[in-house]
Amino acid sequence: MTDLLERRLIFVSGKGGVGKTTVAAALGLLASQHGKRTLVCEVDPKGDLATSYECSPTGFTPREVQPGLWAMSMNTEESLREYLKLNLRIPVAGRIGPLAKAFDFVATAAPGVKEILTVGKLCWEVREGHYDLVVADASATGHIVGQLSAPQGINELVQVGLVRQQTGWMLDILSDPALTGLCIVATPEEMPVSETIDLAARVAKETTVDLASIIVNRVLPELFTTTEEEIFDRLCEPAVADRLEEMAGGSPGPILAAARLAVTMRRTRTGHLERLRAGIDPSVPLLYLPYLFARAHGLRAIRQVAEALGAELGL
Numbered sequence: 001m002t003d004l005l006e007r008r009l010i011f012v013s014g015k016g017g018v019g020k021t022t023v024a025a026a027l028g029l030l031a032s033q034h035g036k037r038t039l040v041c042e043v044d045p046k047g048d049l050a051t052s053y054e055c056s057p058t059g060f061t062p063r064e065v066q067p068g069l070w071a072m073s074m075n076t077e078e079s080l081r082e083y084l085k086l087n088l089r090i091p092v093a094g095r096i097g098p099l100a101k102a103f104d105f106v107a108t109a110a111p112g113v114k115e116i117l118t119v120g121k122l123c124w125e126v127r128e129g130h131y132d133l134v135v136a137d138a139s140a141t142g143h144i145v146g147q148l149s150a151p152q153g154i155n156e157l158v159q160v161g162l163v164r165q166q167t168g169w170m171l172d173i174l175s176d177p178a179l180t181g182l183c184i185v186a187t188p189e190e191m192p193v194s195e196t197i198d199l200a201a202r203v204a205k206e207t208t209v210d211l212a213s214i215i216v217n218r219v220l221p222e223l224f225t226t227t228e229e230e231i232f233d234r235l236c237e238p239a240v241a242d243r244l245e246e247m248a249g250g251s252p253g254p255i256l257a258a259a260r261l262a263v264t265m266r267r268t269r270t271g272h273l274e275r276l277r278a279g280i281d282p283s284v285p286l287l288y289l290p291y292l293f294a295r296a297h298g299l300r301a302i303r304q305v306a307e308a309l310g311a312e313l314g315l
Contacts, residue, residue: 003313004181004183004212004213004313005030005031005034005036005133005313005315006178007133007177007178007179007180007181007212008126008132008133008134008173008179008180009122009123009126009133009134009136009173009174009179009180009181010027010133010134010135010136010180010181010182010183010212011136011138011144011147011148011180011181011182011183011209012024012027012135012136012137012138012182012183012185013138013139013140013141013144013182013183013184013185013199014140014141014184014185014186014192014196015140015141015186015191015192015195015196016046016140018185018186018187018192018217018218019185019187019217019218019289020044020047020137020138020140020185021042021044021047021048021049021052021137022052022217022297022301022302022305023183023185023215023217023289023305023309024040024049024135024136024137024138025040025049025052025053025137025302025305026302026303026305026306026309027040027135027183027306027309028040028069028071028133028135029066029069029302029303029306030306030309030310030313030315031069031132031133031135032066032067032068032069033068033306033310034315035068036068036131036132036133037068037070037130037131037132037133038068038069038070038131038132038133038134038135039062039070039071039072039125039130039131039133039134039135040069040070040071040072040135040136040137041071041072041073041074041121041122041134041135041136041137042058042071042072042073042074042137043074043118043136043137043138043139043147044137044138044139044140047073047137049071049073049137050071051297051298052297052298052299052302053065053066053069053071053299053302054298054299055071057073058071058072058073059072059073059075060072060073060074060075060078060079070131074118074121076114076117076118079117079118079120079121080117082121083117083120115146115147115150116150116151116167116170118147119147119148119150119151119170119174120151120170122134122136123169123170123173123174126173126179126180127169127173141184141195141196141198141199144182144199145199145202145203145206145207148174148182148203148207148209149206149207151167151170151171151174152167152171152174152207152208171208174207174208174209175208175209177210177212180209180210181209181210181211181212181213182203182209182210182211182212183212183213183214183215184196184199184200184211184213184214184215185214185215185216185217186214186215186216186217186276187216187217187218188216188218188219188220188269188270188272188273188276189269189272190272193272193273193275193276193279196214196276196280197275197276197279197280200214200279200280200281200284204281211281211284212284213284213285213286213287214276214280214284214285214286214287215286215287215288215289215309216273216276216286216287216288216289217289218289218290218291218292219269219273219288219289219290219291220262220265220266220269220290220291221266221290221291222266223259223262223263223266224259224262224263229263232256232259232260232263235252235256236256241253273286287309287312287313288312289305289308289309289312290308292304292305
């Protein structure tokens with residue numbers, strides 16, 4: 001397996017609410033900490049990359065938010081403007097409202113055109129070598145396949161001409177597992193695991209992008225051993241419970257119930273993890289990130305996730 005941080009372009013996707021943006025931000029921070037010039041691009045408009053890095057809102061122009069780490073947000077109109085300027089040598093001043101409306105009309109009639117602007121911007125950054133690594137906080141599971149397969153679909157429809165040339169080099173980058181990979185973020189719960197298994201199958205069938213890893217977020221630690229669980233059972237016996245209440249000056253019931261709940265949640269989530277492992281290609285690595293018992297999810301939390309991710313990668 002090609003080492004994850006040795007790739008040049010990493011898409012991070014997952015079901016909404018699993019911590020996709022957190023993982024993408026942590027992956028970018030980890031790469032920058034290991035000396036790589038890294039760009040993290042927020043593709044999903046519902047993302048909140050600025051909160052993760054505790055910086056002002058990001059825009060289309062990359063901005064350095066940490067040493068060696070740049071952040072930006074995708075904007076299709078700005079991407080179209082840049083494409084026209086760089087590839088067609090068309091100078092565009094001010095807003096491109098009429099052209100953007102025409103583009104929306106074409107994009108509606110030909111699905112995949114808008115996705116080309118998003119994926120093309122990321123691939124262009126890789127081709128030009130502006131950064132050692134580009135991390136895309138990509139769309140959620142319901143939309144990521146359409147983005148990844150857009151160049152392939154247009155390449156099959158258009159056999160010659162400028163469009164064919166443009167999508168050709170994008171497809172070369174996306175199809176090279178040494179350059180590009182997809183990371184799916186999941187949590188050990190029923191729906192995220194089901195969507196991850198389905199997405200892994202669709203990516204293999206409908207795209208040319210390599211599934212680099214599945215990152216399981218919010219994994220609960222093993223808090224109690226089997227022997228300690230046996231102690232819970234004995235402490236719950238009426239005679240012992242009465243004695244404990246007398247000694248402690250209060251009922252130990254809520255504490256024991258909380259301990260039992262922690263054990264039950266851990267076992268339930270372990271079952272989901274086993275289903276996930278059985279449902280995907282065994283060659284795809286699973287990386288585990290611990291549950292952070294924290295209210296805030298700013299830069300401090302991102303650093304903790306980056307540290308855990310580094311440990312999983314053996315860095």
